[in-house]
Amino acid sequence: MTGVYSLLPEGRHSLLAPLGGGEDIDGYLAAGGYAPLAAPDRLLDRIAATGLRGRGGAGFPAAVKLRAVRDAPPGPRVVVANGEEGEPGSVKGRWLLRHRPHVVLDGLRLAAAMTGAERGFVYLSDDRAEQAVRQALTESAPEVRIDVVRTQHTYVAGEESAVVRAVDGGPALPTAKPPRPFESGVGGAPTLVANVETLARVAVMYSRPDEADSVAGAHLVTLSGAGPAGAALAEVPAGTHLKVLADLCGHGTATAVVLGGMFGGLYGEGWTDLPLDHDRLKEAGGALGCGALHFLRPEDCPVGVAAEATAYLAAQSARQCGVCVSGTGALAATLAAAARGEAGHDSVDKLRRWSQQLPGRGACGLLDAAARIVGSLLAHFPDRVDAHRRSGCPACEGAAPENGRRFTVPVP
Numbered sequence: 001m002t003g004v005y006s007l008l009p010e011g012r013h014s015l016l017a018p019l020g021g022g023e024d025i026d027g028y029l030a031a032g033g034y035a036p037l038a039a040p041d042r043l044l045d046r047i048a049a050t051g052l053r054g055r056g057g058a059g060f061p062a063a064v065k066l067r068a069v070r071d072a073p074p075g076p077r078v079v080v081a082n083g084e085e086g087e088p089g090s091v092k093g094r095w096l097l098r099h100r101p102h103v104v105l106d107g108l109r110l111a112a113a114m115t116g117a118e119r120g121f122v123y124l125s126d127d128r129a130e131q132a133v134r135q136a137l138t139e140s141a142p143e144v145r146i147d148v149v150r151t152q153h154t155y156v157a158g159e160e161s162a163v164v165r166a167v168d169g170g171p172a173l174p175t176a177k178p179p180r181p182f183e184s185g186v187g188g189a190p191t192l193v194a195n196v197e198t199l200a201r202v203a204v205m206y207s208r209p210d211e212a213d214s215v216a217g218a219h220l221v222t223l224s225g226a227g228p229a230g231a232a233l234a235e236v237p238a239g240t241h242l243k244v245l246a247d248l249c250g251h252g253t254a255t256a257v258v259l260g261g262m263f264g265g266l267y268g269e270g271w272t273d274l275p276l277d278h279d280r281l282k283e284a285g286g287a288l289g290c291g292a293l294h295f296l297r298p299e300d301c302p303v304g305v306a307a308e309a310t311a312y313l314a315a316q317s318a319r320q321c322g323v324c325v326s327g328t329g330a331l332a333a334t335l336a337a338a339a340r341g342e343a344g345h346d347s348v349d350k351l352r353r354w355s356q357q358l359p360g361r362g363a364c365g366l367l368d369a370a371a372r373i374v375g376s377l378l379a380h381f382p383d384r385v386d387a388h389r390r391s392g393c394p395a396c397e398g399a400a401p402e403n404g405r406r407f408t409v410p411v412p
């Protein structure tokens with residue numbers, strides 16, 4: 001069961017409202033939605049001033065991406081609302097598309113106006129999200145032509161170069177960069193690929209300019225953990241401590257957290273002091289990524305959890321880059337052996353070396369995620385890893401399925 005919560009101050013607009021209900025077009029218009037945009041550059045400047053960062057995972061400044069497409073050489077431009085969230089522990093994109101399609105479409109048409117795009121796409125893999133978006137398109141008349149593109153639900157399908165490839169009719173697999181989509185994207189045109197949460201925040205910033213700073217700072221987070229405690233989708237102010245988030249979903253006794261879906265690694269002692277903040281999490285060696293947090297109970301074994309995450313990532317490799325196929329395979333196999341208490345004497349040295357050498361060598365972030373999981377496990381739980389090598393671990397026996405079930409959260 002996944003709960004839906006807003007921790008924003010009273011009176012602030014929440015992307016999670018209306019809770020549990022559909023988005024009513026009349027109410028959306030009455031609240032200032034789809035208002036004409038007379039001065040696109042002024043809105044872009046406002047976005048830049050707030051420091052809004054993209055919510056797909058990399059946390060890149062939204063205004064920089066918008067300006068890169070706007071300032072490209074003359075010619076057609078394209079904008080894409082990316083609603084495909086490959087992280088199994090994230091549900092925010094599907095929730096937004098299912099329940100608030102208008103705020104996403106509004107953000108998309110504003111992005112088109114700011115970049116000069118005449119063509120837009122909504123990219124998704126979820127049936128209910130597709131129905132909601134198609135219905136919303138019949139209720140509104142955005143100035144830009146918007147089409148829906150279906151994709152598969154895989155870990156890499158939402159990576160921005162995979163998005164471009166799929167919208168162009170190819171497989172949803174990443175490509176080598178450069179060029180980046182803002183240089184050459186859909187049909188070769190400069191393309192903005194923006195996460196649906198980013199676009200929703202743009203729409204709210206435009207209709208509620210007095211709230212722009214708090215809208216830009218707030219985050220949608222998906223919270224989960226194994227066992228009887230719950231999962232949650234929450235909207236929270238910037239800087240909210242992770243302990244508050246763990247308490248919210250009943251995981252207040254957690255001993256560790258997997259950050260950023262699987263992208264931000266594993267964090268042990270001291271996790272309760274971490275705030276939800278891109279820069280602070282980066283300083284701490286982690287990453288906020290897509291805003292998904294998975295908490296570990298005292299009885300969960302961090303070695304087993306890391307082994308499951310690495311096995312899942314190895315299974316999700318698009319098998320395009322040799323270094324990813326061999327790298328994720330070696331990380332997963334060695335860690336699985338370690339979890340079973342069967343790793344050789346040099347296994348820890350190998351894992352440490354690979355976790356340092358592999359990041360940045362694949363065409364997408366999957367290999368980086370696997371390496372970060374392993375590196376952070378060795379940094380935060382060296383004693384647990386060592387104990388497995390000596391005597392194995394009852395909690396890990398029979399573990400390490402590749403389906404990522406532990407991390408999968410149902411969409412509320």
Ligand code: SF4
Nearest residue numbers: 318320321324362364
């Ligand atoms: S790094 Fe791995 S998942 Fe990413 S494109 Fe290369 S093979 Fe595919």
